[in-house]
Amino acid sequence: MKPRFRLGWTVLVALLAWQPISAAEYYVHPEGNDAHPGTLAQPFASVTRAQEAVAPGDTVWIRGGTYVFSGTTIAIGILLNKSGQEGKRINYWAYRDETPVFDFHQLATPVRIRGISVKGDWLHLRGLEVRGVQQILTNTNESWGIRVEGGSHNIFERLNLHHNEGPGFFIADGGHNLVLNCDSHHNYDPDKGGENADGFGGHARQEGNVFRGCRAWANSDDGYDLIHARGAHRIEHCWAWSNGFVPDTTQRAGNGGGFKMGGWLLNPARFPGHIAVHVITHSLAFNNRAEGFNANYHPGMLRFYNNTAFNNPRQFDLKVAPRLTKPVTHVLRNNVALGDAPPLSGHERNPPDDQFNSWNLENFTVTADDFVSTDPMGADGPRPPDGSLPDIPFMRPKPGSRLVNAGISVELPFKGSAPDLGAFEVK
Numbered sequence: 001m002k003p004r005f006r007l008g009w010t011v012l013v014a015l016l017a018w019q020p021i022s023a024a025e026y027y028v029h030p031e032g033n034d035a036h037p038g039t040l041a042q043p044f045a046s047v048t049r050a051q052e053a054v055a056p057g058d059t060v061w062i063r064g065g066t067y068v069f070s071g072t073t074i075a076i077g078i079l080l081n082k083s084g085q086e087g088k089r090i091n092y093w094a095y096r097d098e099t100p101v102f103d104f105h106q107l108a109t110p111v112r113i114r115g116i117s118v119k120g121d122w123l124h125l126r127g128l129e130v131r132g133v134q135q136i137l138t139n140t141n142e143s144w145g146i147r148v149e150g151g152s153h154n155i156f157e158r159l160n161l162h163h164n165e166g167p168g169f170f171i172a173d174g175g176h177n178l179v180l181n182c183d184s185h186h187n188y189d190p191d192k193g194g195e196n197a198d199g200f201g202g203h204a205r206q207e208g209n210v211f212r213g214c215r216a217w218a219n220s221d222d223g224y225d226l227i228h229a230r231g232a233h234r235i236e237h238c239w240a241w242s243n244g245f246v247p248d249t250t251q252r253a254g255n256g257g258g259f260k261m262g263g264w265l266l267n268p269a270r271f272p273g274h275i276a277v278h279v280i281t282h283s284l285a286f287n288n289r290a291e292g293f294n295a296n297y298h299p300g301m302l303r304f305y306n307n308t309a310f311n312n313p314r315q316f317d318l319k320v321a322p323r324l325t326k327p328v329t330h331v332l333r334n335n336v337a338l339g340d341a342p343p344l345s346g347h348e349r350n351p352p353d354d355q356f357n358s359w360n361l362e363n364f365t366v367t368a369d370d371f372v373s374t375d376p377m378g379a380d381g382p383r384p385p386d387g388s389l390p391d392i393p394f395m396r397p398k399p400g401s402r403l404v405n406a407g408i409s410v411e412l413p414f415k416g417s418a419p420d421l422g423a424f425e426v427k
C-alpha cells in the first residue's frame with residue numbers, strides 16, 4: 001500500500017471518531033401508531049412508546065390534539081420511569097405552538113388514579129395539558145393529575161393542569177425539581193368535599209423543590225400546599241386566588257389557603273435539627289376563602305419576603321401548634337397586606353420577626369390608591385409566548401407610592417435604592 005492511502009484512512013477514522021453522536025428526536029401524534037418508527041411523518045401514538053425509544057439527551061416532540069385514556073384496569077396513565085442524565089435531559093415537549101391534551105375523564109379504574117407518574121430523573125416536560133383525572137371509588141381520597149413519586153432534578157414547564165379530582169400537580173417524593181410557569185386550576189375532589197384538591201403540592205422529604213412563576217386558582221382546597229414537607233421548598237413569583245370553593249361558585253369546599261406553608265402535625269421531636277425552612281418570595285394571594293399565606297402550625301422558621309396579600313379573610317396567618325414548646329420566629333420582610341382583615345393573625349402566642357412590611361411603616365396606611373389597579377382582570381389570562389406571568393397592572397405599586405424603595409435587602413435582586421414592598425418591583 002502507498003503511504004498516502006494509509007494516511008487517508010487514518011484521517012477518515014479519526015474524523016468518524018470525533019463526529020458527535022447527535023441526540024435523537026421522536027414524534028408522538030394522537031393518530032399515530034406505536035408500530036411506527038416515531039418520525040414526524042410516521043409518529044408514535046403514545047408517550048409510553050416514545051419512552052421505550054429514547055436515550056438520555058433525546059427529545060420527544062408531542063403533537064397537538066387530545067390523547068384519550070380510558071378503561072378500568074390501569075392506575076397510571078403515563079409512567080415516566082426512564083431517567084436522563086445531568087446535562088442530557090430527556091425532553092417531552094409540545095411540538096412548536098401546538099397543545100397536546102392528556103384527557104383522563106374516561107379512565108375509570110377503581111383506585112387512586114395518577115394521570116402522569118414521574119419516577120425518572122433529569123426529565124423536562126413542557127407545554128402539556130393534563131385534565132379530568134377522576135375519583136372512581138366513593139369515599140376515597142383524591143387522585144392526581146401529575147404525581148412525582150421518586151423523580152428528582154426534573155423541570156416541569158408551562159403545564160396546564162385542570163379539572164382533576166385531586167391536586168393538579170403533586171410532589172410526593174423527589175428533590176431539586178423545578179415547577180416553572182405552570183397553571184393548576186379548577187381541581188376539585190367531590191368525594192371528599194373538595195378537601196384535597198390543591199393546585200400544587202410539595203410534600204417531599206428531599207430538599208430543593210422550587211415553584212416559580214406558577215398560578216393556582218379555583219382549586220377546591222389550597223392553591224399551594226407544603227403540609228408535612230420535610231425538605232425545604234421555595235415558592236417564587238407565584239399567584240394564588242379563589243381557592244377553597246367549589247370551583248366557580250361561592251360554595252365552601254376545602255381549606256381555602258392561597259399558600260399553605262407546611263406545618264400541620266409535623267412533630268419537631270421526630271426530626272431534630274431538620275425542620276424545613278421554607279421560603280416564599282414575590283408571590284401574590286388574593287380572594288382566597290380562608291388565608292392568603294398560612295404558616296399552618298409549621299414548627300420551623302418560615303421566610304416571607306416581598307409578598308402581597310389582598311382581600312383574604314386572613315392575610316398572613318401565623319398560627320402555631322398548641323404543643324409547641326420552643327418559639328418559632330417566622331421572618332417577614334417587605335410584604336404588603338391590603339384589605340379589611342388585619343395583616344397578621346394567629347401570631348399572638350408566637351410573635352414573628354416582622355419589619356419593613358406595609359404595616360410596619362411609620363405614619364403610613366396602605367390603601368388601594370397605592371396601586372395602579374386593584375382589579376384582577378387578566379390574572380387568569382394567557383401567558384406571553386415565553387411562558388411568563390401575564391403583565392397586568394393588578395397590585396403593582398404606583399411609581400409615587402410609599403411602597404416603592406421602602407424595603408430592606410433580603411439578598412434578592414431589586415431595582416433602585418431598595419426593594420419595593422410587595423410582589424412587584426417597580427423601580
Ligand SMILES: [Ca+2]
Binds near residue numbers: 194196221
Ligand atoms: Ca385540605
Ligand SMILES: [Ca+2]
Binds near residue numbers: 255
Ligand atoms: Ca391542601
Ligand SMILES: [Ca+2]
Binds near residue numbers: 404417425426
Ligand atoms: Ca426598588
